[in-house]
Amino acid sequence: MNHQKSFRWLTFLFCFLFTAQSVFSKPASDKWSFISKQTCGIDNFLEAHPKADGRGVIIIILDTGIDLGAPGLQKTSLGTQKVIDVQDFSGGGDVGLSTPVIAQTDSGLVMQDSAKQISAMGCEKFGLSESSDSLLFGYFDEHRFQNSDFNDFDGDKKSHSRFAILAFPTDSGYVALIDTDGDRRFDDETPIRSYKENFDTFTFTQKDSTRKPPVTCALNLFPGKRLVVLHFDDSSHGTHVAGIAAGHNIFSTNGEETYDGVAPGAELISCKISKGAIGDLTTTGSIKAGFDYAAKLSKSQPKPVVINMSFGVPSIIEGNSDIEKYIDELLLNHPNLFVCLSNGNEGPGLSTTGLPAASFRAISVGALLNVDIAQNSFGSLQQKNRIWNFSSRGGEVPKPDIVAPGSAHSSVPNYVSRTLSSGTSMASPYVAGSVALLLSGLYECDRDGLLRHEYPQHVMKTAIRTSAT
Numbered sequence: 001m002n003h004q005k006s007f008r009w010l011t012f013l014f015c016f017l018f019t020a021q022s023v024f025s026k027p028a029s030d031k032w033s034f035i036s037k038q039t040c041g042i043d044n045f046l047e048a049h050p051k052a053d054g055r056g057v058i059i060i061i062l063d064t065g066i067d068l069g070a071p072g073l074q075k076t077s078l079g080t081q082k083v084i085d086v087q088d089f090s091g092g093g094d095v096g097l098s099t100p101v102i103a104q105t106d107s108g109l110v111m112q113d114s115a116k117q118i119s120a121m122g123c124e125k126f127g128l129s130e131s132s133d134s135l136l137f138g139y140f141d142e143h144r145f146q147n148s149d150f151n152d153f154d155g156d157k158k159s160h161s162r163f164a165i166l167a168f169p170t171d172s173g174y175v176a177l178i179d180t181d182g183d184r185r186f187d188d189e190t191p192i193r194s195y196k197e198n199f200d201t202f203t204f205t206q207k208d209s210t211r212k213p214p215v216t217c218a219l220n221l222f223p224g225k226r227l228v229v230l231h232f233d234d235s236s237h238g239t240h241v242a243g244i245a246a247g248h249n250i251f252s253t254n255g256e257e258t259y260d261g262v263a264p265g266a267e268l269i270s271c272k273i274s275k276g277a278i279g280d281l282t283t284t285g286s287i288k289a290g291f292d293y294a295a296k297l298s299k300s301q302p303k304p305v306v307i308n309m310s311f312g313v314p315s316i317i318e319g320n321s322d323i324e325k326y327i328d329e330l331l332l333n334h335p336n337l338f339v340c341l342s343n344g345n346e347g348p349g350l351s352t353t354g355l356p357a358a359s360f361r362a363i364s365v366g367a368l369l370n371v372d373i374a375q376n377s378f379g380s381l382q383q384k385n386r387i388w389n390f391s392s393r394g395g396e397v398p399k400p401d402i403v404a405p406g407s408a409h410s411s412v413p414n415y416v417s418r419t420l421s422s423g424t425s426m427a428s429p430y431v432a433g434s435v436a437l438l439l440s441g442l443y444e445c446d447r448d449g450l451l452r453h454e455y456p457q458h459v460m461k462t463a464i465r466t467s468a469t
Helices: 003-017 042-048 237-246 284-300 322-333 371-378 424-445 447-451 457-467
Strands: 058-063 083-088 094-096 101-105 108-112 119-121 136-141 162-170 173-178 218-222 227-231 267-272 305-309 337-342 363-369 402-405 407-409 420-422
Touching: 042 424, 058 237, 058 284, 058 424, 083 218, 083 227, 094 136, 119 162, 136 227, 173 218, 237 267, 237 424, 267 284, 284 305, 284 322, 284 337, 305 424, 322 337, 337 424, 337 457, 363 371, 363 424, 363 457, 371 407, 402 424, 407 424, 420 424, 424 447, 424 457
Parallel strands: 058 267, 058 305, 083 267, 305 337, 337 363, 363 402
Antiparallel strands: 094 227, 101 108, 108 119, 136 162, 162 173, 218 227, 407 420
8 A cells, every 4th residue: 555545544543533523422331531532532533443442552551560450451342461461670579589598397398588587388388398499589578668659568557578489490480479468378379470471460468358459469580580570550650541541441340331541452561660769760771671672572573562651850951862862763763663752740831841752753742631621520611621731841842742631530559549640641641542543443444554564653643743633
């Protein structure tokens, strides 16, 4: 298909997505403006193209992690697994392992870490003995999170619990046992595999049995590095962002139909780039590792890969930082990769675009306070959509590229009660989900052209900008 015809297909799809339509009625199951669908015509687009709901697209959330138990983040609209992989590049979930010190007692085998900080029993249930090879032992220490937004994994209202971890090989690879109830025994625990292998998750037992576990976790095992990496969202930011981009039946408690994020058919991958502790929110190294992972994935399989990163810091060298130049080069060389970035919350002054949102090739997103959210969530009777006052403006660089609804009710972990958040952090996943819808629609309209990468980032960006109100 020639480029002129390809662009006509894309423009056709965008006309549904980024201009207000009134031809179709909104889906009855999604009539509330918790995540505004009508502002950019998403409700009408999905009514006209119900199969173009993000299916066949992967959205990678570079953020604080995704809570794997949050309602809305369990299944896609097709009933398949929603979160298909988790990675932690922040170092926050790293637990070093070592060969355990093993002693035979009258009560059974006792395992102890090499520094003799913690011990645990009950490994015999899994066929392990003193002579077992390749055992690795360590512990997850709550105290590391004392300065984080979330720091109490077992609900004892303190931050000094330690949870023993034992990793050992099986015929099908390494598994881990985690002493989730803190009783220093493994025989009441279930072996857990690296998340991508079996989508295994776990929770920590609460001291108050009436309380829900605050987080649902997963892990990745790296026995060659003597390392296990726990994955969780200790900020709630990443979970909220993920729900906006691709949640399905958000807040559903008994499988009832509720409401969706922008692209409920899309799959999600969580790439954690922030430890969450005060003074250690993110590093360029973890961001780059996340982008490297996404770039590799975009080349290793045919599904389009959309990155959303609702993270950034103020910048005085807009567009000229190393990470911004790196993102530009990455997009140039990976036509199956798409990037949406929050423009920053340092407005309303000029030249307040953050880093790395000044990346030339990325789609940088500012925050809109749209009429329906203003009324339903803030009690404001404003008559037209307005830019949120905090939304960073351009000046030295022509950013943001577009604005989108910057307030939404979305998925959160159990330890968070407030579901409404505002920021360019909320606007960026809205656009990332929109890009996923368009890619999903193109898969229906021009599958061959999509697989030949005729719709790379710069085409998407141009179409969004030229078709927006």
